[in-house]
Amino acid sequence: MTTAAEAAQPVSPLGSDTLADSALILLALLFVQRLVGLVRAMFFCRWLSPEALGQWDMAFGFLMLAGPASVLALSSGLGRYVEHYRRQGQVRTLLVRVGAGCIALGGAAASLLAAMPATVSQWVFNTPEESGLALLLAPALISVVAFNYFVDLFTALRHAKALAMLQATAGLLFASLGIGLLALWHTSAGSVIVAYTVANGAAVVLAWTWLARRWRFLPDEGFPLAHRELWGKLVPYTAAIWLGSLLANLFELTDRTLIVHYLPGSASTNLALAGQYHSARVLPLLLVSMASVVGPLLTPHMSYDWEAGRYQQAGVRLNLFLKLMGLLMLTGGAAVLLAAPVIFRTAFQGKFDAGQHLLPGTLLYCTWFGMLLFLQNYLCCAEKPRLGSVALAAALGIDVALNLALLPALGLAGAVVARCLANLVGLALVLGFSYRLGYRPDRGVWMVLCAPVLFLLGPLATLVVVAGLALGGATRHVLFSPDEKRQIAQSCARYLELITLR
Incomplete structure (x- = not known):
């Protein structure tokens, strides 16, 4: 599953793995991660009420929608164009500019969420009474944006080991913190959101450290890359990815949103039904x-x-x-x-x-x-x-x-x-x-x-x-x-x- 042409390609200063190696590494990670995720889900379903489980499900769905949507899916273009700009010796500029764009757009989106918690609560939970939960979504969104950037970066670099490190760190921390907070703090969706935010943040810090240590090994760029040239190539591609991501995440969230907002009954009753639906999807x-x-x-x-x-x-x-x-x-x-x-x-x-x-x-x-x-x-x-x-x-x-x-x-x-x-x-x-x-x-x-x-x-x-x-x-x-x-x-x-x- 590794072609001769792929084996002969130039070695990146940041390292890379073959497709077969990448698949094997990530499948091994996937097995461990899913096992951890299964244990985590069992404890969540065991300790949370159907209503609280429905709240977490809706919050998570919202974060998966808002994460790429808020930054126009800029980092998704790395998978397609890192190889292109590596051949031109301009990959540093690509990574810096895409990272800066994600920081600016993600920060603006999180500030907007923090400024109107009651409205966000109505959107997500079908009631304005969960403003406290809605406020927790702002820092969670920042952690998702940063985490997604490094996932896209390590995927584009074909560095399965670094990607495995990132995802394993986030998964293990989320499970341990989530279970710990539910057991020792509050048995609520808020505890799960806090655990998710902290786990993503810790994984991002680890990924940043990995990248910083290798950054100086990237070759110096021979000539500056014009903004118009970069964004003129990247934005049309990522705009289509952004639309696709938006549609995919809307598609993923539609059934639960309609269960919470469209079925007759109170917000509490419908969130409990969303919790039942979540259990069927775990x-x-x-x-x-x-x-x-x-x-x-x-x-x-x-x-x-x-x-x-x-x-x-x-x-x-x-x-x-x-x-x-x-x-x-x-x-x-x-x-x-x-x-x-x-x-x-x-x-x-x-x-x-x-x-x-x-x-x-x-x-x-x-x-x-x-x-x-x-x-x-x-x-x-x-x-x-x-x-x-x-x-x-x-x-x-x-x-x-x-x-x-x-x-x-x-x-x-x-x-x-x-x-x-x-x-x-x-x-x-x-x-x-x-x-x-x-x-x-x-x-x-x-x-x-x-x-x-x-x-x-x-x-x-x-x-x-x-x-x-x-x-x-x-x-x-x-x-x-x-x-x-x-x-x-x-x-x-x-x-x-x-x-x-x-």
């Missing part, structure tokens, strides 16, 4: 996190092929990782369904029965959304991220319309049905746009994209199909091509050799 979101962590790694590696004119190789990379990650998500989904009765009854203390009934549907739509995130890499490499925005806009419109129609009649189940259909439409559109730009999914990709429907039939049916796909992929060319099997075998042999040597 485990499925572990699958989406695979795509959200590993998916962005593809962009700089595919961009390297794209810049060198190897457009077909970029699509080949995408096909292989879609199939590998698809199998992982299917296996993980089946395991979630098997473990769900014990988790909901014991760890969640039986408080979220409604959430358990929604689990197969949330697994289905989360897996499809993870696939959509992977496929968007092709649109980014082709410098057509706006087409991803078109797909998300269509899916968002369908989701809102179906929620408005189904929520009053079906309740939380209506939100799940609406999201499943909306994600399917978004996935189909991204596939269609990518195909027009030259992407060619093979038979194995189609099989992996269709298989998540089996979640609705239960864990055993899913495991049987996954085993069949894996067996067929190993013994025949059902899932993987001969070249893909060779790459997988070489990578496995290399890692086994490294383990043996150690």
Whole structure:
């Protein structure tokens, strides 16, 4: 999974990892991080009331929306253009100017939140009475903006070890601080928000230290980069990413927002329903996190092929990782369904029965959304991220319309049905746009994209199909091509050799 061309590329003064190494490092991190996240979620669901859990869910969704939106997604352009400006010897200017832009815009947005807490409380929690929680969102937003900058930077540098350090620090601190504050301070959403802010801040300080120590090793720039030249290239690209990010986060938040604001009942009752819905998404979101962590790694590696004119190789990379990650998500989904009765009854203390009934549907739509995130890499490499925005806009419109129609009649189940259909439409559109730009999914990709429907039939049916796909992929060319099997075998042999040597 590391091409000869990639192995021969110049070494960055900041260091980089191959795509295979990056994926392995981050998958190992992902396993540890998701295990920590699962423990954290169990304690949150165990100790928080459904209403408080709903408050945290809405606050977190708001931060995920406001973080990239407030800074116009400037740092998202690093993944596409660090390689471009590295070749020109001007990467220092790129990093400094993008960082300064994020600081200025993020600070302004946080100040605005702090100036109108009652209004923010109404927006987020459907009541002006949670102004205290709303005030906590201002410093939390600053921590999210800074954290996102370093995530995008380390991803663009293809430095999986630094990215793993950043995310592991934030994840472990959030879990320990969150559980500690709930146990020793207040059993409320406010404790969770404070823990999240402090964890992000500590991770950012660590990342800043890492970068500062290596900054002097960057080559001196031969000539100044004009602002017009930089922003003229960066802003059109990041504007499309910003729109796509805004739509994606709106899409992610829509169902819960409509549950809180649209269903009849008091704010307290609807927040409790949002807490039930959150419990149904805790485990499925572990699958989406695979795509959200590993998916962005593809962009700089595919961009390297794209810049060198190897457009077909970029699509080949995408096909292989879609199939590998698809199998992982299917296996993980089946395991979630098997473990769900014990988790909901014991760890969640039986408080979220409604959430358990929604689990197969949330697994289905989360897996499809993870696939959509992977496929968007092709649109980014082709410098057509706006087409991803078109797909998300269509899916968002369908989701809102179906929620408005189904929520009053079906309740939380209506939100799940609406999201499943909306994600399917978004996935189909991204596939269609990518195909027009030259992407060619093979038979194995189609099989992996269709298989998540089996979640609705239960864990055993899913495991049987996954085993069949894996067996067929190993013994025949059902899932993987001969070249893909060779790459997988070489990578496995290399890692086994490294383990043996150690």
